[in-house]
Amino acid sequence: MAHQISVFAENKPGRIEKITRLLLQGGINIRAITISSANGFGVIKILVNHPHQAYELLRAQGIPTYLQEVIAVVMQDAPGSLHAVAQVLSENGVNIEDAYGFVIKSGEMAVLVIQVESQPRAQSILERNGFRLLSDEEIYHL
Amino acid sequence: MYWEKDLEIMPREELVKLQRERLHKTILQAAKTPFYRKQFAKLHITPESIQTLEDLQNLPFTTKEDLRQGFPFKFLAVPLEEVVRLHSSSGTTGVPTVIYHSAEDLDRWTNQVARCLYMVGVRKTDVFQNMMSYGLFTGGLGMHYGAERLGALTIPIGAGNSKRQIWFLQFFKTTAAHILPSYALLLANLIKSEGLDPKKDLNLRIMLIGAEPHSEETRQRIEELYGAKAYNSYGLSEMNGPGVAFECPYQNGMxxxxxxxxxxxxxxxTGEPCASGEVGEIVLTTIYRDATPILRYRTRDLASFIDEPCPCGRTHRRISRIQGRSDDMFIVRGVNIFPIQVEKVLMGIPEVGTNYRIVLEREDYRDVMRVEVEIKSELFLGDLQKLERLRERIQSELRSEILVTPEVSLVEPGTLPTQEGKAQRVLDQRKF
Structure with missing residues (x-):
């Protein structure tokens, strides 16, 4: 199981600068970042090499942070890979609540990070269908 | 030019004599209420011992809190069957304050408002559009009956619905209007956006502006926009409502x-009397009301005396514009709001942190109230939708408490500014 950190931030200049600065100071490496926002505020989701450490670090600064389990699926960086994951989940009636992806090595390997309602169930469905899921440790070594 | 000449230009000595007579009756009336009966007994005061304003000053002030504590009937001086109407504070926080009126009280209040309207030139031939809220709020009904008493064609249109307001203004060639000053400015823009010139295409000649503090500049602006005279109106529900003080045609104090x-x-x-010209809190004693006599009521409104005689000939003293409040109440779109009302709502929601701030701004002549709320870190679960639902919940709970829909923004804990470690609850950036 992999983890991401979610950070509450007001929609105003300097917020991402502050968060990334704190992570830099803590020697944390960011693998992926995604931001969604609504009425003046947003949630920044960050996949890092040391999620627990990053979580404690931001919390200690009083920043509303949440450590969340996510599924990180390894895919080929080729047409149809994302569709294959989506198809399996769809056939099993699993709803994807949030997702983002990033390429590890162009033309070879990509990672899809998904959030679903029932994480363990989705995990076992994906594993049964031959997908490789990454742990925090594996993300760290990517 | 006078509605009741004898009373309006009555020489001061006679006016003071009349005040004494009425004060005496009021004290007897007050002695019938549970609140003042108890107070008089505690202070060993007999009604006969209070004859003059100086005697009255031996009594403590009556506060809004006293009125609340006195809910429902401790300030009632007549049998309930003699009461024909009540008005009450609008907030839902805690206990309301209630003022009861007998038929005669209402008749006197109506006359009082008619006197104000007549003073500024409203006549039987006028079409009077009353753009204030009707209901428990006294602004609507109070002014309504005064205008009817004069014989003006009175349109009880109430507040809001600008398109309809504009249609009535045009169709009935409204000549006099009772309106919030901020709304008057906003409405002028809306009138223009319909391709009309409020000055040329409407027939307004007199506007009565009140229920929220405003500056001389705002008045002049309204006068220019509409090509009408705008008169400042002062009142509060504890003292009947509109008509307590009013500008005369000289527009120099009320x-x-x-x-x-x-x-x-x-x-x-200190509670000590202020000298002429010195700004202090207005304290009023009803001397012409039977059902709910109130002695030395602290209005929390700040103003000063204007002592010089007025060229209009009226001998009733003038007060300046309202300069502000001696408590933390603020007014948004004509609605009175206390920060504590906001606080109660916020502190009842677990996801809300300890700090919040109310920011008041004016955009396009419209009051905007924004409540900035710090979220509680522990209850942040990484979910944007939950935050948005929280924001909507805060907004709707505030709306049902303060009767105004505020903008709500969620902010990070510890980011709201404090002054010397003390939270600054209200930031009023409006220019009056």
Whole structure:
């Protein structure tokens, strides 16, 4: 199981600068970042090499942070890979609540990070269908 | 030019004599209420011992909190069957304050408002559009009956619905209007956006502006926009409502009707009387009301005396524009709001942190109230939708408490500014 950190931030200049600065100071490496926002505020989701450490670090600064389990699926960086994951989940009636992806090595390997309602169930469905899921440790070594 | 000439230009000595007579009756009336009966007994005061304003000053002030504590009937001086109407504070926080009126009280209040309207030139031939809220709020009904008493064609249109307001203004060639000053500015823009010139295409000649503090500049602006005269109106529900004090055609301070009230202006900290020209808190005693007599009521409104005689000939003393409040109440779109009301709502929601701030701004002549709320870190679960639902919940709970829909923004904990470690609850950036 992999983890991401979610950070509450007001929609105003300097917020991402502050968060990334704190992570830099803590020697944390960011693998992926995604931001969604609504009425003046947003949630920044960050996949890092040391999620627990990053979580404690931001919390200690009083920043509303949440450590969340996510599924990180390894895919080929080729047409149809994302569709294959989506198809399996769809056939099993699993709803994807949030997702983002990033390429590890162009033309070879990509990672899809998904959030679903029932994480363990989705995990076992994906594993049964031959997908490789990454742990925090594996993300760290990517 | 006078509605009741004898009373309006009555020489001061006679006016003071009339005040004494009425004060005496009021004290007897007050002695019938549970609140004042108890107070008099505690202070060993007999009604006969209070004859003059100086005697009255031996009594403590009556506060809004006293009125609340007195809910429902401790300030009622007549049998309930003699009461024909009540008005009440609008907030839902805690206990409301209630003012009861007998038929005669209402008749006197109506006359008081008619006197104000007549003073500024409203006549039987006018079409009077009353753009204030009707209901428990006294602004609507109070002015309505005064205008009817004059014989003006009175349109009880109430507040809001600008398109309809504009249609009535045009169709009935409205000549006089009772309106919030901020709404008057906003409405002028809306009128223009319909391709009309409020000055040329409407027939307004008199506007009565009140229920929220405003500056001389705002008045002049309204006058220019509409090509009408705008007169400042002062009142509060505890003292009936509109008509307590009103500008005369000279537009230099408001005549406070001293045959209806005893007027004091005191230092809000010490309670000591203020000198002429010195800003202090208006303290009023009803002397022409039977059902709910109130002695030395602290209005929390700040103003000063204008002592010089007025060229209009009226002998009732003038007070300045309202300069502010001696408590933390603020007014948004004509609605009175206390920060504590906001606080109660926020502190009842677990996801809300300890700090919040109310920011008041004016955009396009419209009051905007924004409540900035710090979220509680522990209850942040990484979910944007939950935050948005929280924001909507805060907004709707505030709306049902304060009767105004605020903008709500969620902010990070510890980011709201504090002054010397003390949270600054209200930031009013409006220019009056």
């Amino acid at each position: 005549h406070l009707w001293e045959d209806y009230y005893l007027l004091e202006i005191v230092n809000p900290q």
